[in-house]
Amino acid sequence: MGFIWTGLILVANLAHLPPLQDPTGRPLPTGYHLQYPWMYLLFAPVFSTWDALSMLSMSRLRWVGVWALVAVLCAVAALLISRRRGGARGWPIALGLGVPIFLVVGALWRARPIARLTGGPVDEVLVDFHSHTNASHDVRGWPVSGFDVAANRRWHARAGFGAAFITDHNISTSLPADDGRADLPILCPGREASIEGLHVILLGEADWVGAVARADSLVSLMRSLRPDSILAIASLPEYSLHAWDRLGWLMASGVTGFEVVNASPKANEFPRVRRDSVLALTRRTRGFVVGVSDMHGWGATSMVWNAVTVPQIGRTRLCRDIIGVLARGAPSTSRIVERARLRSDDWWPEWLAPIGAVWMTWRTASIPLVVSWIGWTWLLVSLRAHRR
Numbered sequence: 001m002g003f004i005w006t007g008l009i010l011v012a013n014l015a016h017l018p019p020l021q022d023p024t025g026r027p028l029p030t031g032y033h034l035q036y037p038w039m040y041l042l043f044a045p046v047f048s049t050w051d052a053l054s055m056l057s058m059s060r061l062r063w064v065g066v067w068a069l070v071a072v073l074c075a076v077a078a079l080l081i082s083r084r085r086g087g088a089r090g091w092p093i094a095l096g097l098g099v100p101i102f103l104v105v106g107a108l109w110r111a112r113p114i115a116r117l118t119g120g121p122v123d124e125v126l127v128d129f130h131s132h133t134n135a136s137h138d139v140r141g142w143p144v145s146g147f148d149v150a151a152n153r154r155w156h157a158r159a160g161f162g163a164a165f166i167t168d169h170n171i172s173t174s175l176p177a178d179d180g181r182a183d184l185p186i187l188c189p190g191r192e193a194s195i196e197g198l199h200v201i202l203l204g205e206a207d208w209v210g211a212v213a214r215a216d217s218l219v220s221l222m223r224s225l226r227p228d229s230i231l232a233i234a235s236l237p238e239y240s241l242h243a244w245d246r247l248g249w250l251m252a253s254g255v256t257g258f259e260v261v262n263a264s265p266k267a268n269e270f271p272r273v274r275r276d277s278v279l280a281l282t283r284r285t286r287g288f289v290v291g292v293s294d295m296h297g298w299g300a301t302s303m304v305w306n307a308v309t310v311p312q313i314g315r316t317r318l319c320r321d322i323i324g325v326l327a328r329g330a331p332s333t334s335r336i337v338e339r340a341r342l343r344s345d346d347w348w349p350e351w352l353a354p355i356g357a358v359w360m361t362w363r364t365a366s367i368p369l370v371v372s373w374i375g376w377t378w379l380l381v382s383l384r385a386h387r388r
């Protein structure tokens, strides 16, 4: 068994895929790489599997849930059989308990060791344009309700971000004054507005009370905001679901940016053929594209970063400088860095999602991660042989 498992890991890794890419097709600067904490490397099979599952789309995650249920049912069956016949079979019970616990811990352990993006050019700052705190209705009242502004900032720091926009649903969360801590990112103001079936990310500060009071449509909302200080980005999956044939109208309304990568499971369904259509549209119209975490506190993995070239990386003007760079619409000053993963439109059948996700982990793994996977394989094989 050890030889088969080792062979599979090595074969997958021989068909190596770069772990990072820019969805626009531009080559990434060579320095960018994922940095792993020592605990991640030591227990790579556990942490990299959590990462792979956290980057799945909703349709594939449902199949992970189905297999977890199968594991629980197997455990119950094994318990019933062992009661009737005597002699417990330990492994199905361990599997039935272990799989759901593994999934729940991976989803809720916010501070678990994660991969951090590092090594880019010194004039590029890593930015997240869309993230939430427990001021949002879909964080408050859930098991992740402790994800407040400070927790959001710590998570962005662990993932390597230098700036993060807080975009709670239909409110402007008050942000603390900058404390000057260089080890934590700058927090920037924004909000996620729900209007006409769409979710629009509004970056910057504005007279929200007046704007929202006057807005009964996207057009009137955008008119009431000063376009030189606010930047509007259409969020996934809503524009793909509800405005796919009206992208020109969206841009005419004042929305100049589009998310083409969003790490939330529902938005992660976005197929590459649609992504490429949006890229073509924004190239023609001097719009811009971004990749966002849409972090709500679930699943600690960071899947995507934006690297923005700012004139000067100073703390006081950073948020405004980032908005200014995107508003000018120069594609060379902003890039998306996303992690390779099992995508919704990959050839793997949906019901094989857990195996496909681990296979992609092996294909994109660095040598230290491969060594950790093979090391654990042989440790478990030798422990099993010893017990016999």
Ligand SMILES: [Zn+2]
Binding pocket: 130, 131, 132, 192, 294
């Ligand atoms: Zn959101």
